[in-house]
Amino acid sequence: MDIVSRPRRIAIASGKGGVGKTWLAITLAQTLAASGARVLLFDGDLGLANIDIQLGLTPENDLGSVFSGRLTIEQAVSTLTQAGFDVLPGRSGSGSLASLSPARLDGLLESLGRQSYDVILLDLGAGLDANTRRMAAWADTLLVIATDEPTSLTDSYAVLKLHAGDQPAGEAQLVINQAASPAAGQRTFDTLARACHQFLGKAPKLAGIIRRDDHVRDAIRRQTPLLTRHPGCNAAIDVQAISDTIF
Numbered sequence: 481m482d483i484v485s486r487p488r489r490i491a492i493a494s495g496k497g498g499v500g501k502t503w504l505a506i507t508l509a510q511t512l513a514a515s516g517a518r519v520l521l522f523d524g525d526l527g528l529a530n531i532d533i534q535l536g537l538t539p540e541n542d543l544g545s546v547f548s549g550r551l552t553i554e555q556a557v558s559t560l561t562q563a564g565f566d567v568l569p570g571r572s573g574s575g576s577l578a579s580l581s582p583a584r585l586d587g588l589l590e591s592l593g594r595q596s597y598d599v600i601l602l603d604l605g606a607g608l609d610a611n612t613r614r615m616a617a618w619a620d621t622l623l624v625i626a627t628d629e630p631t632s633l634t635d636s637y638a639v640l641k642l643h644a645g646d647q648p649a650g651e652a653q654l655v656i657n658q659a660a661s662p663a664a665g666q667r668t669f670d671t672l673a674r675a676c677h678q679f680l681g682k683a684p685k686l687a688g689i690i691r692r693d694d695h696v697r698d699a700i701r702r703q704t705p706l707l708t709r710h711p712g713c714n715a716a717i718d719v720q721a722i723s724d725t726i727f
Contacts, residue, residue, distance in 0.1 A: 486593060487600040489650070490726065491524070491619035495635020497606040499627050500657045502534055503700060504690070504719065505603035510707045511716075511723040513564035517598040520557065522568045524615050525605035526580060529570025535560065536703030542569045547584065553591055563705045566597075585611055589618050608642055617649040621726060623687055625655045628668040637675055644680055653687035655722060665689030688722035690715055 492508070494501045502525075509521040523531040523543065532539055539558050545551040546568075557566045592600055602619060604612050616622050622643055626636035636654070643652050654672065659665030666689065673683035693715035699706040706716050 487520070487595060487597045488621075488727075489593070489600050489602070489619040490621045490623065491602040491604055491616045492623045492625060493604045493612065493616055493639055494606050494625045494632070495608070495637075495639045496632055499625050499629075499632055500690075500696070501606065501625050502531055502603050503696060503706070504623075504625055504655065504657065505601055506531065506534060507706045507716070507719045508723060509565045509599075509601050510563045510705045511719050512599050512601075512727070514707065515723065515727075518596070519565035519599045519601065520568060520592075520595060520597045521565055521601045521603065522592065523570035524602040524612070525570060526611055527605055527609075531567060531603055532569040534700060534703060535563075535567070535705070537567070537569065539567075539569045544570075546588070547580070553588075553595065560705075562708060580611060582610070582614065585614055589615065608638060613642055613646055616643055617646040620650040622650060622652040623655050623722075623726070624652055624684070625657050626668070626672060627656070627658045628664070633668070633672055633675075636672060640676055640684060641680060644682070651685070653685045653726070655687050656689045658692045659689050660692060662689050662691070665691070687725055688718060690718040690722075 492501055492505045509519045513519045523529045541551055541556040546556050557568050559566050602615055604615055624636050624639050626632045640652055643649055656665040656668045669686050677683040691714045693713055695710040695713040696715050699709045
């Protein structure tokens, strides 16, 4: 992997919850770290942070400590030695950061951009609030994760539509999750891509398709990264392919 002059910024978003966004962020962080990249995973769900829960962490420090001025970003970061990447956790179970002012959020993003990592992954909150859109526009690449459920497709289209109007903004790509098969995932992508092409004038690229895999649920239940618990499963292979595609 090439070393860049500033961190590559990748945001992961979804129109609705429950489609695997946080799980993908964690798994992609571990995949990129395994390839040799220095990775920081940032919990950008300012209302309902939960990366720490999925990883089984009980961090003493979190993003709230940074905004209070008690700690710097470097001091608030936790290192997952076995997984190979760093985490800046949010404040789980608290909505106190959800109403953060644009100026304070911009200051945080500026500080993040100065960190000595190859990749910064932002796990954004589900939905379309202003701060989520601000962080998505800051990223070089926005990965929008969708499933074949009609509500997921319509909400993903809404995310893509708003992102297209938020300038400057990086490229948006689609990830189809929980697909019954690669062919089924391709059909889901084609459906959403056609709508984007018809109404937005441009269809996003397909970053990858992740097959439905019971090993994912097991890893989440065990609060263990997928590549640690089931490194050779179908979903792990599919996320590796996405990592290769976006880098």
